[in-house]
Amino acid sequence: MNLEKARFNMVEQQIRPWEVLDPDVLDLLFVVKREEFVPLALRSLAFSDCEIPLGHGGAMLAPKIEAHALQAVQARKHEKVLEVGTGSGYMAALLAAHADRVWTVEISPELAEMARANLKRQGIENVVVETGNGATGWPAHAPYDIIVVSAAVPAVPQELLAQLKVGGRLFAIVGEAPAMTARLITRTGEAAFSDVGLFETSTAPLAEMPAKPRFAF
Numbered sequence: 001m002n003l004e005k006a007r008f009n010m011v012e013q014q015i016r017p018w019e020v021l022d023p024d025v026l027d028l029l030f031v032v033k034r035e036e037f038v039p040l041a042l043r044s045l046a047f048s049d050c051e052i053p054l055g056h057g058g059a060m061l062a063p064k065i066e067a068h069a070l071q072a073v074q075a076r077k078h079e080k081v082l083e084v085g086t087g088s089g090y091m092a093a094l095l096a097a098h099a100d101r102v103w104t105v106e107i108s109p110e111l112a113e114m115a116r117a118n119l120k121r122q123g124i125e126n127v128v129v130e131t132g133n134g135a136t137g138w139p140a141h142a143p144y145d146i147i148v149v150s151a152a153v154p155a156v157p158q159e160l161l162a163q164l165k166v167g168g169r170l171f172a173i174v175g176e177a178p179a180m181t182a183r184l185i186t187r188t189g190e191a192a193f194s195d196v197g198l199f200e201t202s203t204a205p206l207a208e209m210p211a212k213p214r215f216a217f
Contacts, residue, residue, distance in 0.1 A: 001044060003035060010034075010047040010063055018199075020067040022074075028097055029067060037090035037118050056108040057207040058087045061150060065182065065201060066091055069148055069171045072184045072198060075099040079145035082163065084134035085206055089115030091150050092127045102127045103141050105134030107207055135206060137163040144168060151206035152180055161185070161193065177202050 011029055020026065035046040038060065045052050052060040061069075069091070075081060075098035083092050086106035092115065096102045104127060106112040112131040119127050130138060136159035137147075143165040149156075149172035156172055164170055170185040182198040 006047040007034070010049075014049045014062075015064050015067045018064045018068065020064065020071050022071045024098070025067055025070045028070070028094060029063075032090070032093050032097060033122070034063070034090060036122060037088040037093065039088075051204060054087055054111060054114070056110045058085070058106075058108060058111045059151075059204045060087055060090060061203060065173075065203065066094065068182060068198060069150075070094055070098075072171050072182075073146045073148060073169045075146055080141065081146040081148065082134075082138055082141070082144040083148045083150055084137075084160070085150035086115045086129055087111060087150060089118040089127070089129065091148065092129070093119060093122060093124050095146070095148065096124055096127045099146065100126065103130060103138055103144075104128070105130045105132055105138050107131075107133050136160065139163065146170070147172075149173070149206060152177075152203045153206050156183075156185060161187070166190065173201060173203050176205075 035043050038046045042052055051062055075095055079099045081095050081099045081102040083104035086104040092102050092104040109131050112129050116129045136157055142163035145165055145168045147160055147170040152173040154176055164187045166187050168187050173180050173182050175181055180202050182201055184196045186194045188194050
């Protein structure tokens with residue numbers, strides 16, 4: 001498998017046609033090696049337009065969704081990021097390249113350990129992988145400039161919104177299959193938020209969500 005050719009095709013045939021045009025995002029997809037975060041047995045799927053199962057209830061989002069999330073939140077070097085749903089650590093690695101520090105929370109101890117090993121092997125030092133339930137955020141380091149939910153939720157929990165700084169951005173895929181929408185929510189004031197639908201999609205639900213969570217957005 002020609003990895004660099006496959007990576008180029010992923011960007012040019014999947015991601016750019018899906019209106020991800022930010023040059024910083026596109027360049028980053030060549031720098032952070034996606035295949036290094038994919039289980040060895042599934043490495044041939046690393047650049048495919050599909051979710052990749054990780055076991056233990058986790059999955060990697062399709063590349064074009066990851067890229068859209070990066071383009072939407074526009075991370076900057078001074079910013080603090082919370083990711084909910086670490087998976088293999090790839091999204092955290094992408095966010096860390098543009099942000100100051102990333103805290104990423106994974107409910108599966110096995111996936112959290114996988115992510116730590118992947119990030120360490122790639123020399124990424126500004127990501128902290130926490131093991132726990134991040135569905136209601138991670139108050140220890142709040143408030144955050146950016147929150148990314150790397151799976152689908154029926155609606156955005158109030159607790160996540162409360163941990164967003166004024167001016168902060170939250171990306172989540174909201175709804176229930178088959179009707180889900182990727183949304184960018186920006187906190188515009190202490191009690192004010194703007195909400196923009198970015199695109200329609202369908203993806204695996206966040207494992208952490210309780211059966212009847214409390215929502216307020």
